[in-house]
Amino acid sequence: MKLGFIGVGALGSLFGGALADAGHNVTLVIRNEAHRKAVCHSGLRLVRDSGESIVKIPTITPTEIHEPFDAIFVFTKTGASAESIRAVSHMIDDATCLVSVQNGLGNHDLLAGFVGYERVIYGTTTAPADLLGPGHVVSHGQHLTQINAARADSAKIAAQLAMMLTGADMPTVVNDDIDAVIWSKVAFNTAINAICALVKGTPGTVADSAYLSNLARTVVMESCAVAQADGIMIDPQNVLAIIEMAGREHRTHKPSMVHDVMAMRQTEIDALNGAVIALGKKHNIATPLNEALFALIKGVEAQYEKNH
Numbered sequence: 001m002k003l004g005f006i007g008v009g010a011l012g013s014l015f016g017g018a019l020a021d022a023g024h025n026v027t028l029v030i031r032n033e034a035h036r037k038a039v040c041h042s043g044l045r046l047v048r049d050s051g052e053s054i055v056k057i058p059t060i061t062p063t064e065i066h067e068p069f070d071a072i073f074v075f076t077k078t079g080a081s082a083e084s085i086r087a088v089s090h091m092i093d094d095a096t097c098l099v100s101v102q103n104g105l106g107n108h109d110l111l112a113g114f115v116g117y118e119r120v121i122y123g124t125t126t127a128p129a130d131l132l133g134p135g136h137v138v139s140h141g142q143h144l145t146q147i148n149a150a151r152a153d154s155a156k157i158a159a160q161l162a163m164m165l166t167g168a169d170m171p172t173v174v175n176d177d178i179d180a181v182i183w184s185k186v187a188f189n190t191a192i193n194a195i196c197a198l199v200k201g202t203p204g205t206v207a208d209s210a211y212l213s214n215l216a217r218t219v220v221m222e223s224c225a226v227a228q229a230d231g232i233m234i235d236p237q238n239v240l241a242i243i244e245m246a247g248r249e250h251r252t253h254k255p256s257m258v259h260d261v262m263a264m265r266q267t268e269i270d271a272l273n274g275a276v277i278a279l280g281k282k283h284n285i286a287t288p289l290n291e292a293l294f295a296l297i298k299g300v301e302a303q304y305e306k307n308h
């Protein structure tokens with residue numbers, strides 16, 4: 001299967017690198033020049049619990065000519081998904097599937113706008129990835145990726161991808177209840193990503209602080225109440241279990257929103273806490289903690305220009 005990766009930063013490098021390291025046909029479409037040059041010249045330095053490898057992977061820019069892929073993984077931040085897919089429309093044909101395990105709600109709807117739901121595979125991952133510098137990605141601790149085909153048409157490809165990823169040391173399952181799984185991850189992210197971005201911390205920072213752990217738990221309960229009002233069967237205890245796992249397994253991983261704030265980039269707060277607040281309004285569920293975290297992150301983003 002010809003696999004393309006677009007929006008290749010931290011998580012795209014981990015997934016693409018792992019599959020290439022396992023011998024699969026991977027091409028990284030990298031916009032970031034320093035990262036592309038490093039991977040192109042020296043290979044991707046991929047550091048995981050299983051060891052370190054230098055992976056040679058073909059890389060191209062979004063504008064280069066390339067034959068269509070069988071599947072394209074979208075790994076930008078959610079706000080850049082549409083622009084990044086448009087930039088590679090010449091690499092998409094009638095058979096290309098688009099795949100997303102990005103954080104946030106609604107990623108599958110966006111992908112379907114390009115290829116139809118029949119060719120969308122979507123889900124979520126707890127795999128942590130930190131880009132330590134151009135061409136150098138690190139991931140430590142246990143994780144699980146869960147995906148599903150949006151329609152039966154792509155079910156076989158979803159199963160194949162899950163098998164390939166698992167064989168590449170990226171444990172992946174197909175889960176028919178994918179919307180509940182995504183919601184659980186979103187509820188987790190509304191707490192952990194925003195709190196860590198505000199205190200410039202990690203899941204370990206939250207685990208070590210009774211104040212932050214209590215706040216995280218309360219945010220999770222609030223986000224889960226919105227999910228339930230939206231008809232999603234979500235068990236808050238499962239979300240709290242992911243927080244506990246991250247505090248133990250991903251102690252030093254900087255969640256993606258922390259990297260955004262440190263690099264003065266727009267965060268994914270709209271697709272996470274912002275989406276929960278909007279649905280809360282729709283269902284008449286109060287979301288004061290999500291609103292507070294949302295306002296604080298928006299406040300941090302507003303300071304970027306002044307601090308630049």
Ligand SMILES: NC(=O)C1=CN([C@@H]2O[C@H](COP(=O)(O)OP(=O)(O)OC[C@H]3O[C@@H](n4cnc5c(N)ncnc54)[C@H](OP(=O)(O)O)[C@@H]3O)[C@@H](O)[C@H]2O)C=CC1
Nearest residue numbers: 007008009010011031032076080083084102103128129256
């Ligand atoms: N990192 C993690 O541990 C995890 C991340 N996630 C989710 O995965 C997704 C990706 O996160 P992450 O890898 O951390 O993000 P990064 O910021 O590390 O990578 C995003 C990449 O997208 C590129 N990009 C931005 N805009 C465009 C565009 N218009 N066209 C092409 N490329 C573009 C950026 O390039 P440039 O540098 O040029 O701007 C960057 O290299 C997010 O949804 C995140 O929430 C989920 C679980 C864990």
Ligand SMILES: CC(C)(CO)C(=O)C(=O)O
Nearest residue numbers: 126127128246250255256
């Ligand atoms: C890896 C994880 C789960 C945070 O612990 C994440 O979702 C992120 O970094 O955005």
